[in-house]
Amino acid sequence: MTRRAAYHHGDLATAALDAALDLVAEDPSASFSLRTLAERLGVAHRALYNHFADREALLAALAARGFARLADTLATVPDPAGFLAAYVRFALDQPGLYAVMTGRQYDQINATPPLRAAVDRVIAVALDTLATRGADDDTRRREVMRVWMLAHGAIGLQRAGMLRMRSAEEFAIEVLHIARLAPPEETK
Amino acid sequence: MTRRAAYHHGDLATAALDAALDLVAEDPSASFSLRTLAERLGVAHRALYNHFADREALLAALAARGFARLADTLATVPDPAGFLAAYVRFALDQPGLYAVMTGRQYDQINATPPLRAAVDRVIAVALDTLATRGADDDTRRREVMRVWMLAHGAIGLQRAGMLRMRSAEEFAIEVLHIARLAPPEETK
DNA sequence: TGGATTATATATCCACTGGATACATTGAGT
DNA sequence: ACTCAATGTATCCAGTGGATATATAATCCA
Structure with a gap:
């Protein structure tokens, strides 16, 4: 995966859940935004909608x-x-x-x-x-x-x-x- | 004390809680916005901040x-x-x-x-x-x-x-x- | 009384949010 | 080799909590 910056993430769905887990651990109120989640993944926030309805x-x-x-x-x-x-x-x-x-x-x-x-x-x-x-x-x-x-x-x-x-x-x-x-x- | 009912627009603090109670009853997730609350009270949303810090x-x-x-x-x-x-x-x-x-x-x-x-x-x-x-x-x-x-x-x-x-x-x-x-x- | 002070409400702005639409890039399957 | 569906991006939108500055009404004090 250390290939050149891939347009496609690979497995964004599970990576998103990993990152979300971190965010929730950092702020137990779970009020993290999809944008900060996406930013942490180095991805446009709208990409998440390809894997989760909302x-x-x-x-x-x-x-x-x-x-x-x-x-x-x-x-x-x-x-x-x-x-x-x-x-x-x-x-x-x-x-x-x-x-x-x-x-x-x-x-x-x-x-x-x-x-x-x-x-x-x-x-x-x-x-x-x-x-x-x-x-x-x-x-x-x-x-x-x-x-x-x-x-x-x-x-x-x-x-x-x-x-x-x-x-x-x-x-x-x-x-x-x-x-x-x-x-x-x-x-x- | 009970003379408080004829201010500028009424006793907004308690009226706000009354209305909030209604809104929470209508939507148990309590995700109502201060703006819809204010609108229901016929008041600018910013007026609420005179009675509640946030x-x-x-x-x-x-x-x-x-x-x-x-x-x-x-x-x-x-x-x-x-x-x-x-x-x-x-x-x-x-x-x-x-x-x-x-x-x-x-x-x-x-x-x-x-x-x-x-x-x-x-x-x-x-x-x-x-x-x-x-x-x-x-x-x-x-x-x-x-x-x-x-x-x-x-x-x-x-x-x-x-x-x-x-x-x-x-x-x-x-x-x-x-x-x-x-x-x-x-x-x- | 009337003028100043203080409490209350408004107007307007801001950064940010979830979500929608339209378009770009990619890789899998024929 | 070439589609074409899956995935990612760019951009837009209405709505949100909150900040600052301003207007208006109620109360206090000369």
Whole structure:
């Protein structure tokens, strides 16, 4: 790719998402403009529209990538406490990305197949790690939702400064305890 | 004091918040512009800057009003289940306002005394209604946070389409159950 | 009272944004 | 070798938050 300055970028779509990830990390409000994104890529801002219908579509693609990463991370953790700690760490370490991920609307999620798939993969991993084996599907789903509600809510309150979470690990234990999924020897 | 209704063009500050409330109700993403707000008030957009430092300050004032309303609503409900149901209903009935309220950052909340006060009032009401009487302050605060985390998280997941909440009332029972604040004979 | 002061509203400008249209360049597929 | 669809550029547009300077109305004080 060190050929002479190519008119065609090569893979602008993924390069754009890489750069967008950086921008969101720099400014968690995700208020970056398509123009600064394009400038960082050394490209006319209008080039982005060849790969994304509009700004929202780009953010949806970014969210999909975020969920995919999150699923990858969570899949490496076998136990519920580690899972939860990893989830919370992911959200607090990359607040902008997490906001983009959780800020999409239901309609947009379903209208963007890769996003839908990435979300489903996170749910699948969560079911696998958190839910009681052998229980019926509805129960398992409820267990996951319980934990997810707590984690997602805590992250929001933490970000708003309403909550003082000590550490992700300690928080994880407490959440599992509240959700009654904590191992019995841990209660003392 | 109440003589304030016949200025040059009226009490623009509160009229602006009234109109902003309408606009946010019409478009929950709260992406309304100061210009359309001003136009609806029959005023130059620049007039708003005499009452609010910038757009963010206006949103902060709107958030303060939202928390004040929420506190009023919650204060009328004596029991935890009713409290929670009312909270969830408020958030889901006025998603745009709720987003504005919970979207502010910690720094901004503390830098805006009326907002800080309104939030504190909601916390006070919550402590009064939800927390165990006689328990020490830390425990009481933890109890409230547990419920708040669940409620706030559930609202977020519901809005994102990840959760299918049946009704506010049923949800309230379940949350209290999870948070172990439910009356002992409670069953699903 | 009436003139000055102060709060409020307007007029106009700015850099910047997302997006549209029209055109230029390129490389893949026949 | 030559299309031609995919990709990138140039330019334009209406709309945005915000700044500066100016006008007008309300209040205070001689």
